[in-house]
Amino acid sequence: MKRYTGKLTAVVLAAFMLTGCGSHLLEDGTELLREGSYEEAAAVFQEAADEDAKDPEAWRGLGLARWEQEDYEGALEAFQSVLDNDGKKTGELYNLMGNCAMRLNRPTEALNYYSLGIASEDVSEAMLQEMRFNEIAAYEMTGDMESAKAKLAQYTADYPDDEKAAKEAAFLETR
Numbered sequence: 001m002k003r004y005t006g007k008l009t010a011v012v013l014a015a016f017m018l019t020g021c022g023s024h025l026l027e028d029g030t031e032l033l034r035e036g037s038y039e040e041a042a043a044v045f046q047e048a049a050d051e052d053a054k055d056p057e058a059w060r061g062l063g064l065a066r067w068e069q070e071d072y073e074g075a076l077e078a079f080q081s082v083l084d085n086d087g088k089k090t091g092e093l094y095n096l097m098g099n100c101a102m103r104l105n106r107p108t109e110a111l112n113y114y115s116l117g118i119a120s121e122d123v124s125e126a127m128l129q130e131m132r133f134n135e136i137a138a139y140e141m142t143g144d145m146e147s148a149k150a151k152l153a154q155y156t157a158d159y160p161d162d163e164k165a166a167k168e169a170a171f172l173e174t175r
Contacts, residue, residue: 025051029061033068041065049081056087067096076100089116091123095131102134107141114138129159136168 025048032041042065048058063078079097083089094117101110114135118128132155139148156165 026055026057026061029058029065033061033065036068038065038068042069049078054085056082056085059085060087060093063096067100070103072100072103076104089120091117091120091127091131093117094120095127095134098131098134098138102138102141105141107138110138111135111142129162132158133162133165133168 025044029041029044029048032038032044042062045058045062045065048055049062052058059078059081063075063082066072066075066078076097079093079100082093087093094113098110098113098117101107101113114131117123117131118135123131132151136148136151136155139145139151152165152168156162159165
Protein backbone atom coordinates (compact mmCIF):
# COMPACT_ATOMS: atom_id res chain seq x y z
CA MET A 1 0.00 0.00 0.00
CA LYS A 2 2.84 2.38 0.86
CA ARG A 3 4.58 2.34 -2.53
CA TYR A 4 1.36 3.16 -4.25
CA THR A 5 0.52 6.29 -2.23
CA GLY A 6 3.24 8.39 -3.87
CA LYS A 7 2.13 7.33 -7.32
CA LEU A 8 -1.49 8.05 -6.47
CA THR A 9 -0.63 11.49 -5.20
CA ALA A 10 0.97 12.28 -8.55
CA VAL A 11 -2.06 10.94 -10.44
CA VAL A 12 -4.52 12.91 -8.32
CA LEU A 13 -2.48 16.08 -8.63
CA ALA A 14 -2.36 15.62 -12.39
CA ALA A 15 -6.12 15.08 -12.46
CA PHE A 16 -6.68 18.35 -10.61
CA MET A 17 -4.49 20.16 -13.11
CA LEU A 18 -6.09 18.54 -16.15
CA THR A 19 -9.64 19.26 -15.04
CA GLY A 20 -8.93 22.97 -15.07
CA CYS A 21 -10.31 23.40 -11.58
CA GLY A 22 -12.57 26.41 -11.50
CA SER A 23 -11.85 27.19 -7.90
CA HIS A 24 -8.66 28.79 -6.71
CA LEU A 25 -9.14 26.77 -3.53
CA LEU A 26 -8.67 23.51 -5.44
CA GLU A 27 -5.55 24.89 -7.06
CA ASP A 28 -4.23 26.10 -3.69
CA GLY A 29 -5.02 22.77 -2.04
CA THR A 30 -3.33 20.90 -4.86
CA GLU A 31 -0.21 23.00 -4.48
CA LEU A 32 -0.18 22.37 -0.72
CA LEU A 33 -0.48 18.62 -1.36
CA ARG A 34 2.43 18.82 -3.77
CA GLU A 35 4.49 20.61 -1.11
CA GLY A 36 3.61 18.03 1.52
CA SER A 37 1.69 20.53 3.64
CA TYR A 38 -1.11 18.10 4.34
CA GLU A 39 -2.74 19.82 7.30
CA GLU A 40 -2.96 23.08 5.39
CA ALA A 41 -4.17 21.25 2.28
CA ALA A 42 -6.92 19.58 4.29
CA ALA A 43 -8.06 22.97 5.60
CA VAL A 44 -8.16 24.44 2.09
CA PHE A 45 -10.02 21.48 0.63
CA GLN A 46 -12.45 21.59 3.56
CA GLU A 47 -13.09 25.24 2.77
CA ALA A 48 -13.71 24.31 -0.87
CA ALA A 49 -16.14 21.58 0.22
CA ASP A 50 -17.86 24.05 2.54
CA GLU A 51 -18.24 26.47 -0.40
CA ASP A 52 -19.64 23.76 -2.68
CA ALA A 53 -20.58 20.57 -0.86
CA LYS A 54 -21.33 18.87 -4.18
CA ASP A 55 -17.83 19.38 -5.63
CA PRO A 56 -16.31 15.89 -5.79
CA GLU A 57 -12.83 17.28 -6.43
CA ALA A 58 -12.88 19.17 -3.14
CA TRP A 59 -13.78 15.93 -1.39
CA ARG A 60 -11.15 13.97 -3.33
CA GLY A 61 -8.47 16.46 -2.30
CA LEU A 62 -9.66 16.42 1.30
CA GLY A 63 -9.55 12.63 1.31
CA LEU A 64 -6.04 12.57 -0.03
CA ALA A 65 -4.85 15.17 2.49
CA ARG A 66 -6.43 13.22 5.33
CA TRP A 67 -4.91 9.96 4.04
CA GLU A 68 -1.48 11.57 4.14
CA GLN A 69 -2.15 12.65 7.74
CA GLU A 70 -3.09 9.05 8.57
CA ASP A 71 -6.66 10.11 9.37
CA TYR A 72 -8.11 7.04 7.68
CA GLU A 73 -11.65 7.48 8.99
CA GLY A 74 -11.72 11.08 7.75
CA ALA A 75 -10.17 10.08 4.43
CA LEU A 76 -12.70 7.31 3.91
CA GLU A 77 -15.57 9.70 4.67
CA ALA A 78 -14.21 12.24 2.21
CA PHE A 79 -13.72 9.61 -0.51
CA GLN A 80 -17.29 8.42 0.08
CA SER A 81 -18.39 12.02 -0.44
CA VAL A 82 -16.70 11.92 -3.85
CA LEU A 83 -19.02 9.05 -4.79
CA ASP A 84 -22.05 10.63 -3.10
CA ASN A 85 -21.55 13.75 -5.22
CA ASP A 86 -21.27 11.97 -8.56
CA GLY A 87 -17.49 12.08 -8.66
CA LYS A 88 -15.66 9.80 -11.03
CA LYS A 89 -15.57 6.22 -9.78
CA THR A 90 -11.99 5.22 -10.43
CA GLY A 91 -9.90 2.23 -9.54
CA GLU A 92 -7.53 4.58 -7.71
CA LEU A 93 -10.36 5.92 -5.57
CA TYR A 94 -11.62 2.44 -4.69
CA ASN A 95 -8.08 1.28 -3.88
CA LEU A 96 -7.62 4.19 -1.50
CA MET A 97 -10.97 3.45 0.11
CA GLY A 98 -9.96 -0.18 0.51
CA ASN A 99 -6.63 0.84 2.00
CA CYS A 100 -8.42 3.13 4.48
CA ALA A 101 -10.74 0.30 5.47
CA MET A 102 -7.75 -2.01 5.98
CA ARG A 103 -6.03 0.55 8.22
CA LEU A 104 -9.27 0.76 10.20
CA ASN A 105 -9.33 -3.04 10.60
CA ARG A 106 -12.42 -3.41 8.41
CA PRO A 107 -11.24 -6.03 5.91
CA THR A 108 -14.70 -7.09 4.71
CA GLU A 109 -15.40 -3.49 3.72
CA ALA A 110 -11.96 -3.32 2.10
CA LEU A 111 -12.74 -6.42 0.02
CA ASN A 112 -15.81 -4.67 -1.36
CA TYR A 113 -13.78 -1.61 -2.37
CA TYR A 114 -11.02 -3.70 -3.94
CA SER A 115 -13.61 -5.67 -5.90
CA LEU A 116 -15.13 -2.45 -7.25
CA GLY A 117 -11.67 -1.13 -8.08
CA ILE A 118 -10.59 -4.30 -9.87
CA ALA A 119 -13.78 -4.13 -11.96
CA SER A 120 -13.18 -0.48 -12.92
CA GLU A 121 -12.43 0.12 -16.56
CA ASP A 122 -9.75 2.74 -15.95
CA VAL A 123 -7.39 0.52 -13.97
CA SER A 124 -3.77 0.35 -15.08
CA GLU A 125 -1.91 -2.95 -14.88
CA ALA A 126 0.15 -1.66 -11.93
CA MET A 127 -3.01 -0.59 -10.09
CA LEU A 128 -4.67 -3.91 -10.80
CA GLN A 129 -1.67 -5.77 -9.42
CA GLU A 130 -1.66 -3.59 -6.31
CA MET A 131 -5.37 -4.15 -5.64
CA ARG A 132 -5.14 -7.89 -6.22
CA PHE A 133 -2.31 -8.14 -3.67
CA ASN A 134 -4.25 -5.97 -1.21
CA GLU A 135 -7.23 -8.26 -1.69
CA ILE A 136 -5.14 -11.22 -0.49
CA ALA A 137 -4.17 -9.30 2.65
CA ALA A 138 -7.82 -8.45 3.28
CA TYR A 139 -8.83 -12.11 3.06
CA GLU A 140 -6.07 -12.97 5.51
CA MET A 141 -7.29 -10.29 7.89
CA THR A 142 -10.82 -11.74 7.79
CA GLY A 143 -9.37 -15.14 8.68
CA ASP A 144 -10.47 -16.66 5.37
CA MET A 145 -7.16 -18.36 4.60
CA GLU A 146 -8.64 -20.59 1.91
CA SER A 147 -9.78 -17.60 -0.14
CA ALA A 148 -6.44 -15.89 0.50
CA LYS A 149 -4.60 -18.98 -0.76
CA ALA A 150 -6.81 -19.22 -3.86
CA LYS A 151 -6.36 -15.53 -4.68
CA LEU A 152 -2.61 -15.82 -4.09
CA ALA A 153 -2.38 -18.81 -6.45
CA GLN A 154 -4.09 -16.77 -9.16
CA TYR A 155 -1.90 -13.78 -8.38
CA THR A 156 1.39 -15.70 -8.54
CA ALA A 157 0.33 -17.31 -11.81
CA ASP A 158 -0.17 -13.82 -13.27
CA TYR A 159 2.84 -12.21 -11.54
CA PRO A 160 5.43 -14.99 -11.10
CA ASP A 161 8.32 -12.58 -10.47
CA ASP A 162 6.73 -10.84 -7.49
CA GLU A 163 9.05 -11.67 -4.58
CA LYS A 164 6.62 -10.25 -2.03
CA ALA A 165 3.99 -12.72 -3.26
CA ALA A 166 6.46 -15.61 -2.94
CA LYS A 167 7.04 -14.67 0.70
CA GLU A 168 3.29 -14.41 1.21
CA ALA A 169 2.82 -17.88 -0.29
CA ALA A 170 5.36 -19.30 2.13
CA PHE A 171 3.53 -17.60 5.02
CA LEU A 172 0.14 -18.95 3.92
CA GLU A 173 1.50 -22.47 3.69
CA THR A 174 1.98 -22.36 7.46
CA ARG A 175 -1.68 -21.48 8.00
